[in-house]
Amino acid sequence: MAEEIEIKEGLQGVYIAKSEICKVDGQEGKLYYRGYKIEDLANYSSYEEVCYLLLYGKLPNSKELADFNKKMKEERVIPENTKDIIRKFSKDSQTLDVLRTAMSSLSADDSKPYSEDENENIEKAIKIITKTATIAAAIGRIKEGKEILEPDNSLNHSANFLYMLTGEKPDKDSEKLMDVMFILHAEHSSNASTFATLVACSTLADIYAGVTAGVAALKGPLHGGADEAAVKMMMEIGNPDNTENYIEEALAGKKKIMGFGHRVYKTYDPRARILKSYLDKIKGNSNEEINALIEISLRAEKMMIEKLGKSHGIWPNVDFFSGPLYMHLNIKPELFDTVFASSRTVGWCSHVIEYWRNNKLFRPLEEFIGKIDLEYLPIDKR
């Protein structure tokens, strides 16, 4: 008798590796990077410090952080051929498509893209993390018909990113908010894009190939595209007073509300909670359009929690409140996923470096349910 095969759709509930990088507690709504609470990192760390923590496995001391900051600054400039690639895409192209191609081109600037040496791979990771922010800003500028700006090394990673994108140095509040956005999107264990990165690198493809696969997997609305879809829904709602009717109708029509639900979190995503606290701070203090989006997001959140929270375990995820916050920072919806990808490069690289310590080629199985031994007819007889 044929063996009973159990298929785990979407690999739900399947563990693929042991890891010390990130703990997601989906029942309690807790998230830790290398053992540190996400709330502490968002409150007290910088994105650079979080990158150091994820890559090296410990928080840096002052000297280590200063050296790391210097290294990151040295890597900001992107090669001319990467700039040309960005310029050559049509203005109508999706920004993540441009990033995917530009990201892939970074390997051309490395005489030895694959290495077995962990320190060399950390150097490559720093290059990828840093240059991807420059690429993301450049894509945003080209999309608006503006010239690419060179980095300003008097600024930290987040302030420099906003400067390269908008041409203006941000104030302290905007700089902090951008930093928090980068930190909250930096890592999230074996999600779809991290898994895609690991699958590519498990073949011993180089780290550039891995992160390019990560960008590809991030694109869809079930993953990195959800924040743009969520804010577009808020724009469609338009007037805050339409919120409840819109959500009611959408749910009645079995539509998913983007920015809600999660494979692992069955309670409030702690990242969304942090973002909501920033939303509360800027509520009423942004421009009219963003103030309205904030009100819509808060009313939608309240209603969704009442309808699907406790009863179905569908709560806000990191993507629900991101949109109005990115827009407050002058980041347009079409660039959200690209900024997300730029933040996540550190998570992807940290996982590859860890996985290579005990690499095993990913090669799952499918249960074949097609026919076999069919008669092969010549083409004129079919």
Ligand code: ACO
């Ligand atoms: N709105 C309404 N209903 C939902 C939502 C939602 N956002 N999410 C899940 N559900 C419902 C589904 O319709 C399904 O209902 P059913 O059992 O009656 O058919 C049930 O909950 C289970 O949903 P699945 O999609 O099968 O569960 P899965 O674990 O695969 O879902 C996912 C996780 C893909 C994130 C899902 O919640 C979703 O599509 N959410 C919207 C997209 C989104 O916000 N993605 C970002 C995730 S965070 C990140 O990637 C950074």
